[in-house]
Amino acid sequence: MLVAYWIVLPAILLRLAFTVVPLVQTLYLSFTNSSLMGHPRFIGLQNYVALFQDQTLLSSLTFTIVYTVASITIETILGLLIAILLMQNLQGRWISNFLMLLPWVMAPLLAATVWKIMYYEDGGILNEVLRDLGIIHEPVRWLSDATTAKFSVIVVTVWKNLSWCILIFMAGLGALPRDVYEAAEIDGANAIQKFFDITLPLLKPTTYLVLMFRGMGEIQTFEQISGLTRGGPGTATQTLALYAYQRFFQELRYGYGSAINILLLLLTVAIGGFFAWRLYRASR
Amino acid sequence: MIGSHMLMAALEKQMASVSINDVQKRYGSYHALKGVSTQMADGEFVVLVGPSGCGKSTLLRMLAGLESISEGTIEIGSRVVNDLRPKDRDVALVFQNYALYPHMTVEQNMSYALKLMNTPKSVINEKVGNAARILNITELLKRYPRQLSGGQRQRVAMGRAIVRDPQVFLFDEPLSNLDAKLRVQMRAEIKQLHQRLKTTVVYVTHDQVEAMTMADKIVVMRDGIIEQVGSPIELFDRPRNTFVAGFIGSPSMNFIPGSVKDGLFVARAGVHLPLPDGARVDAVTYGIRPEHLKLGEAGFPADVIVIEPMGSSTQIIAKVAETVITVLSTERLALQPGSTIYLTPHVESVHLFDPGGQRIES
């Protein structure tokens, strides 16, 4: 019996050492005014109160939430549709899968860097192509206009994460029972009806799984923003994680930065927990 | 549009016969069905039976419209249905694995087809209620498939088919996944259902017992062709070849190789078997069913290998003429393996087969 613990615990302990232990420390720090200078003093909830009077934080929070919701919605819908497309027995399976998986192999920072080059405004490839196609007349200010920048950032995130969503949906679709579709065919369902009456309901667990992981992933977004806009213009594309990083590592205000991090943690747990609960209910 | 379709279907309900005309099926280079033809009358219970890979399920699925027809035609009622989609053929299929919609209740499973046809709610409830009552599943209506046992799921699958009131019921090995006892019970229920509803049934199975007990007409298939079509008794008494003879009847017919000489059938090891009058000379296989061999004092000798007492009868595996045979006796016997028994065949029930495996008519 003891042997079991020897086998099971090393991995768990390593994991806990680098997640729970630092987490507890972050929590502690958030209640102090710790920084590079001076001795840290316990200040209770002061940091948290300050958080909600911090304009930058509030805008970061808003943007993070909007960005997350928009991203996971698009990723889920597109992911499902493209997965269905890829399961259609078309030619060139292998090359299709390869190309589809390329964004997945790219570092988020690299993805952001490449898109940044394409987003270049005065004569960047994106604007040029759109202008040649006659879709736009003025160059789009992809990354320098506050509103457009938010949209541009979401596009990059979706582009990067779509591959994973497609894979998971393909797995889910592949596990659907084939004879149920034949029964529906005989009952008289057409393709649309089969999709809405059978495929979608049966894919609920998979969908919630995707939403859960992508939700927890997008809400922590740091690298893409760093690579694209560093939070700009102004604080238009500032995410919570980026802001936390700036306060902690650039301004070296450990206490305040930790408070932001705890807020980030709460959001992550909230969105992850919500979809985990839906997932649990859907797979009973 | 929908109205006229249903009117036509109602009229054709009078003659829901099925006609299979020289149907072929190819999967690439694989020739699954090599030209099968048969007719099924309205209201008949037809069983397609044969070993795995014989094409019976393929044929059934082509009837349903789940597989395309490479050559030949299939008619349901008087319509050629080759190019019709399943829903337009007015057939219902009961699947081997039930194929119930896992996320819908029993009631929703049974209502789905009607809902797709925009049938009014009251009509749906009535039909579903009726079908549920016939199948004794009324109390299961609000449950989900995962909460049901195999037998219950099978009933729901049948209920889903009944509700549609189709011209033809198709069954694809529906009892294969049930345990033996349940299978026997469901066999009788399906047969009763057929007697009640009087709809044409095409039933696929690999189990010849099911075929024998349920069918009005049996279609024996092997390797993509039809070996023989007939009533159970016809197939039992007058099988066309060794395959059908060995397939139908349990325990299966014994085959002893040899040749005809001087009015007797000479097998190996010097065993001489009696022949019926007028037996032809080109017979090379002697077929006799286990129940047509009588134990006694006289007859040809056989060495007992295994005794299988089955309560009211006894099955004996023995060796004669270097061939292993089975004898079925309606008595209880106290025999030892290794002992010798003497068997007399019931000469009128002997089947003789020519070198090609075809039965020789006497």
Place this chain on the structure above:
Amino acid sequence: MIKPIQANRVASRTILYILLVIVLLFMAFPIYYMVITSLKTPSEAYRLPPTLWPQTLTVESYPFVIEAWSYWRTLANTILVAGTAALAATILGGISAYGFSRMEFPGKAILYGMLVATIAIPGMVTLGPIFLAYKDLPLLDTHMGLILVFAAEFIPVAFLTMFSYFKAIPKELDEASAVDGSRLIDTMFRIIFPIALPGFAVTFLLLFIAGWNDFLFAFTLTITPDTRLLTVRLFEVPVREGVNRTPYDLIAAGGVLILLPLIPILLRVQRQLVEGVLAGAVKE
């Protein structure tokens, strides 16, 4: 209405292919653009409007970047860190997963829950205390430090993947082996692990990719150029003396140098990923 089965077959197929091409174009174009930009001459790279195909193909950007980044050194660093961490996590996680799949012990559910729940803890939240701790240890700016952090980060994925692999291997094999007289260690390493080898391989490769692409930890926990990993180099744009324009060709070349080594790994893993997905369909 009674419709013939063959209706619109060709038309719908064509639409599907068009959609497929659009999707693949979207996924692959940024990478294509990155590659060709890296092959342009500096003047063409700066040229506006940009071209979709280089007028002159040149690889002169590559030597420049290789120099500027100390590429071979950085590459070796990345392989070392990502490889070691992936290996460690795969082995530790695999062993732990073996224990969970075979044995019963008190607190099993709790430990499992702990392992899985830590997924909800964002890396950013743990980064601060880890940084501070490393400063004092000192593990800051060391490869060992990075390896530990990465390995801890990888444990859940390694565990869950190997867990499902082990669940698919019947326990009867272990029992037969025990009856034959082998000790637990022998059963584990001589019998079960070899069977699960494909699972270990895939896990290792997937984690290797993750380590290769990490930015947050690599950036924060390294300081001197000698320890840096590839993604961090990407963040610091290599500049040309005396040229004030953004060197797209250099950035693109850098991107290619980061992405290229992963392509063979993707090819190797792709089949297993997608086949694993479709295996569910074949099972029907």
